[in-house]
Amino acid sequence: MTAREIVLKTKDVAAGYGGGDIISNISIDVEEGQIFTVIGPNGSGKSTFIKVLAGLLHTRVGGISIKDEQITPLAAPERVAKGLAYVPQEYNVFPNLTINENLRVSTEFLKRDRCATGEQRERVLNMFPEIATRLTLRAGHLSGGQRQMLAFACAMMAAPVVLLLDEPSAGLSPKFVAEIFDRIKAVNRTGLTVVMIEQNVKEALRIADTVMVLVNGATRLSVPASEIGSTHDLHKLFLG
């Protein structure tokens, strides 16, 4: 079997707010086409880690590269241009812009190679038919699940190399949760690499290829998802 290309790599990353570090020594290798899921108890630093990847929080120590290109010093807008798309947990659409405007503003300020072509826009709208028919509706009038779909669609418009998802099931009704994860898997099947942090461990493990367990800001375990249930006890990993 030939090894797949590493598209996103972090090496000994440390970051935090104020005085201390929230996360430290985080090293990951995400292979092309993978769903890489980060799980862990509340306060373990999952959101901090994904914000560091997205460029919303400064990396104090260590490095981040995408396809062997260093992106550590780059701010969030420059990282989008390099192929990192990020969907925040909440406030992930512009409520006072229409669906169409949300989609347009997602790539208008990127370089030409990431600027959505008509073909890319068509492909994205086909993936998310529930928003395609309501382009003139203001995003603030959408339900939580529909907003999540729009947020995915906006991120996909830039034809990213890696999609970063911050708790995609947070705040959604149970009915939508399975649908959201199915949709993430469908997006992943198109060849897109996904890095996701998630509280809903059961659903997340259903679609994940690799799982990293983060506890107290440090990596406790990083294994193929298939090994988690059989070889490791999640309760013990989470609690001590």
Next chain:
Amino acid sequence: MTAQYIFNGFVSGMILALPAVALTLIYGILKFPNFASGAMLTVGAYLALIFNVYLGMPLLWAAIIGSLIFALIAVGIDQAVFRQLRERTAITLLVCSMGVSFVLENIARFIFGNGARSYDLAIARPKHFFGLRINNEQIITAATAVAAMIVVYFILRHTALGRAMRAVADNPSLAAVRGVRRESIVRWTWAITGTLTAVAGVLAGMDRAIDPLLGWNYIVSTFAAAILGGLGNPVGAVIGALTVGVVEETSTLFIPPNYRQVVSFLAIALLLILRPQGLLGAAKIKK
């Protein structure tokens, strides 16, 4: 008689609409009420005065050149002052804008003195339509303000810059992860608001004498207009400005003209009690 007051109020409201929209744009993007908008209006009026009176240009060209220069000055003020305090609270930035206001006003006083000045503008006979007495300056004011409003509306609704400005106003962090560089949008916002405020300065200078306190005649009414329309809402600011203009002007039928700004204070007070989000405030979706 009353119709004349309403018409005059409408024209005054159009002058107010420009700084009110500028105020609301800055509030939307940077989340602070820019108290310096009055002094910025004054400096805009003086810049046009330099090109019109001292360099002998027609007022139209003087206004265009003066406004473009002031757009650059506004960006410069942001870079030198407000950018250093970008992540501070709205109160800190409000106080800072008061400082900027006093500095600008006193630079104008230092260069031009305290005396009143006026533009070199040909005097024309007023026209009469349906019993209304309409002078040349009022026609120029109305045409300029309407044109400026159309341009701003077009930028906000139909250009990439406008979409990005509204996106940054909605959620700056999300805009950043969509590839929008906030600082670039902030600079464009200051350039647009600087232009609007300087144009308002020229229109104000055509309406009354230019002196270092010119902007103080408009600052309360500008805030009243922006708050009335719902701070952060440009369309609301225009409606608020026209309302304040008409109400202030017609109030002089009942109270001495010197007290007309009391009406603006009353409007702010009543609105904050009855409808704190402003007339169109509810139309904006917070979450």
